Amino acid sequence: MTKSSSFPPIYDDEFQQASEHLRRTLPFVNQFKTPVNPVNYAVWYEYVSGDNEALTSAIDTRLSKKEPITAEVTQYLYEKYVLMGMPERIDKTNSGLKLVVDNTLENINRVEATATQCTSGLTQSQTDLENCDDVQELKTLVSQILLNTQQLTSSSTELKTELMRSTEEIIKLRDELEAVKQTARTDGLTGLLNRGAFNRELQNLCSQGDMVLSLALFDIDNFKRLNDTFGHVLGDKVLQYFATLLNDHRDDIHIAARYGGEEMAMIFLHSNLEESFLMAESIRQQFASSRLKKKGSEESIGQITVSVGISALQLGDTPLTLLERADKALYKSKADGRNRVNFN
Ligand SMILES: Nc1nc2c(ncn2[C@@H]2O[C@H](COP(=O)(O)OP(=O)(O)OP(=O)(O)O)[C@@H](O)[C@H]2O)c(=O)[nH]1
Numbered sequence: 179m180t181k182s183s184s185f186p187p188i189y190d191d192e193f194q195q196a197s198e199h200l201r202r203t204l205p206f207v208n209q210f211k212t213p214v215n216p217v218n219y220a221v222w223y224e225y226v227s228g229d230n231e232a233l234t235s236a237i238d239t240r241l242s243k244k245e246p247i248t249a250e251v252t253q254y255l256y257e258k259y260v261l262m263g264m265p266e267r268i269d270k271t272n273s274g275l276k277l278v279v280d281n282t283l284e285n286i287n288r289v290e291a292t293a294t295q296c297t298s299g300l301t302q303s304q305t306d307l308e309n310c311d312d313v314q315e316l317k318t319l320v321s322q323i324l325l326n327t328q329q330l331t332s333s334s335t336e337l338k339t340e341l342m343r344s345t346e347e348i349i350k351l352r353d354e355l356e357a358v359k360q361t362a363r364t365d366g367l368t369g370l371l372n373r374g375a376f377n378r379e380l381q382n383l384c385s386q387g388d389m390v391l392s393l394a395l396f397d398i399d400n401f402k403r404l405n406d407t408f409g410h411v412l413g414d415k416v417l418q419y420f421a422t423l424l425n426d427h428r429d430d431i432h433i434a435a436r437y438g439g440e441e442m443a444m445i446f447l448h449s450n451l452e453e454s455f456l457m458a459e460s461i462r463q464q465f466a467s468s469r470l471k472k473k474g475s476e477e478s479i480g481q482i483t484v485s486v487g488i489s490a491l492q493l494g495d496t497p498l499t500l501l502e503r504a505d506k507a508l509y510k511s512k513a514d515g516r517n518r519v520n521f522n
Contacts (some may be wrong), residue, residue, distance in 0.1 A: 368421035376435035483517035
């Protein structure tokens, strides 16, 4: 897996895999003569890895129409598909917020100016009243006082309306900010947490000292073969299906994430090794006994299985040591023949 759809992107390919991607990006860079800068390289790297489905499809569409992929195009693809449009969304929210604050301040200043004018008008009327002994003059003064008071009332009503409009705008911006935050935490394909968010949760929990928790890493077996046989779209459906199994076992307290391409992770909170083993076993068995079919056909895609590695948090563990133990256990499950759960 190159990148788990997260912002900022995470690249976790091993040396060999990354070198292979490098080798495969060069012909594209050469063909379109785009400078090998970080932006262009990231776009081609993600394209050749095949892990960023939306980017791959956008580039394939251009290639099939024989459209050139210039530096401007890669910049656009980079912002849209590698950075997932996040800088633009954050920018928009920021300028929206600035606009609301500026407007509100302007309105308050305007009302303050009117209020000051009215107050000084009323003060003047008070002085005039003290020296007034003529009925006609009194009438004029009362009208003036009335006018000033009406002006005060209408500008405060206007301010109230403007503040209500600003409040609505702020609520919209708050929702957009929440959506941006959610996108930054979520894996686009499965709706589970993405790797970055999962790591932050794990870091947080590990630093609490006396937490009882276990970590499980799930890696779908022979996923490459499945993709090669039935295509990436079906591969994606399998990932989504597996994510629903994890969600069903989440029980509102456990945390599930897409950790890499076909690798998912779960933190079993308040669960020791035995309890986590039972939950992981149940997920493994349920997955292995699912009979998935090709869309619109009765043709089964055969048995798909998952290998699992579990580790339980020990005194002195960091997220890294915990992950390393789970990874070793997962490796053992693969080496022992796949479709099993091991712990370490
Ligand atoms: N459909 C689909 N495939 C993906 C995605 N991310 C990664 N993959 C594919 O997952 C496959 C993982 O292959 P390998 O790492 O060789 O592992 P495997 O074939 O599952 O073999 P074992 O793990 O040893 O059982 C690669 O072919 C990736 O292209 C994705 O989002 N969707």
